[in-house]
Amino acid sequence: MLRYIARRLLLTIPLLVGISLVSFLMMHMAPGGPIGAGTDMNPKATAESRARLKAYYGLDQPLHVQYGRWLGRMATLDFGDSFSPDGRPVAEKIKERIPITLTINVLSMGLIFLVAIPVGVTSAVRRGSLFDRISTVAVFTGFAIPTFWLALLMMILFGVRLGWLPISGISSLDYESLGTLGKIADRGRHLVLPVLLAGFGGLAGMSRYMRSNMLEVIRQDYIATARAKGLPEGTVIFRHAMRNALLPVITILGLSVPDLLGGSVIFETIFAIPGMGQLFYQGVMSRDYPLIMGILTIGAFLTLLGNLLADVGYALADPRIRQG
């Protein structure tokens, strides 16, 4: 097992190098260069002062030297300072935004598992039944619904019409005056819609995936054997079939990281949630290149980490993988 993990870790090194190279080159190709944004518009900036700035930031060095320096800073999570008026370090800005984004995504993953696995298993076991047909239609609709549109509809229904749930931010105006329980309830009410929507796309995908896994497993010989020796159908389905059908789901968990991160841009913007997605969107709108590249790089690292955890988790669960 340790050997498998070590080999898997080694494989991520070229990927890490690749990611850093792409990020660096993109940053380098930013219009006007990294100092352009500050000086292009400034009529007082002479060619001489620009050259001085370039030298100051090391931009007069050859590309590979610059890459080396940049890599060194990356390793210490130093993404430089944001172009926004506050000029704070990008790493600091991201750090304060990440917890809420991760919270919402973890909650929505929990929701996906809670709903999609029973739905997928039931559909597969009762293939062709009314339940199967309804859930298939629901899944296909789920694949086709633009999440941001669904968000708008839910805001109209639950926020504007019924007035049950707040539609923006993560806390009410009187949040500070609430007791501990009140605070938890308030935060919870604000998170209901975002979590639902963050999980929506995954819900459709996961139940479909679970269904086809289950169908595949049910056809296997060992299921026929289990039935033939007279085991009750419930034992066959839950002990023998479902356990095996669940294995590949571990992989999906890790692979869903990039989609969840991408989705967070959309729903955090819609619901005005101060997370990493919203920060990224603001960065894109104001062309805050250090911030954009910082979040892009962190997003890639998180994805890589997700893949790694998925593979290791799968190997832990399935001995065939680590020995093959």
Add this chain to the structure above:
Amino acid sequence: MNGSRSTGSDFARRLLRNRLAAAGGAVILFFFLLSALPGVFSSHEPNRIDIVNILHPPSASHPLGTDDLGRDVLARVVYGARVSLKVGFVAVGIATALGLFVGLLSGFYGGWVDAVLMRFVDMMLCFPTFFLILSVIAFLEPSIWNIMVVIGLTGWMGVARLVRAETLSIKERDFVAAARAQGAGAARIIFRHVLPNTLAPILVAATLGVAGAILTESALSFLGIGVQPPTPSWGNILTAGKDNIEYAWWLSLFPGLAILVTVLGYNLLGEGIRDAADPRLKGR
């Protein structure tokens, strides 16, 4: 059963018999018509501002209501069909061409070519696609052309992997060995033998890809970094819907329905093509 003609017509027959796929195809045809003849479906100008009739609910003269500038929502939805159609096809065209190229090279030549190209694919897949698209757009100007190109350039990796896998298996078949024995060169083997046999899975991927590209474009336009107003796109009409969410539900409802139905159409057709090309996979 022998020869490509009869398998081709088998394929068409199976596809047409699949009611869901046929429905998907009909939806797509309908939106093609909308894009080709928008005037037939709406008598209003999509960009005609009418400040007297701002945010009117659906009525006889404006069947889907008006927006915050008094423009007819039906007209904007109808003209918006063009945008999604264009984006869907151009983006997927770019992604498919690139994916085919990389996949064929990688699968056919193997060795270090394969190793380098596939590590590059792995690396590209590490970047959350939506993050990558947004980053590139931030460097460029948001416009319909840039959107199409960027969605295409960030969406070819799946096709490349698919084509590579198909190529790997096809090049080991007897008919390829026979062609080689007859002295066929690499180009002839690739274009005569490998490529035609990868078409079915590519067609499936491309059809589903159009659906994905339409969804991505609408999300980008909704966020204000896609198709820029006043050009109507389903996504940017929804931006107005969000801004007027408390007064005008029709601005939010109808463009979204158009996206939903179109994307559903492409997905159903794509699934239908898959089932028709390989009936063993049906219902999976």
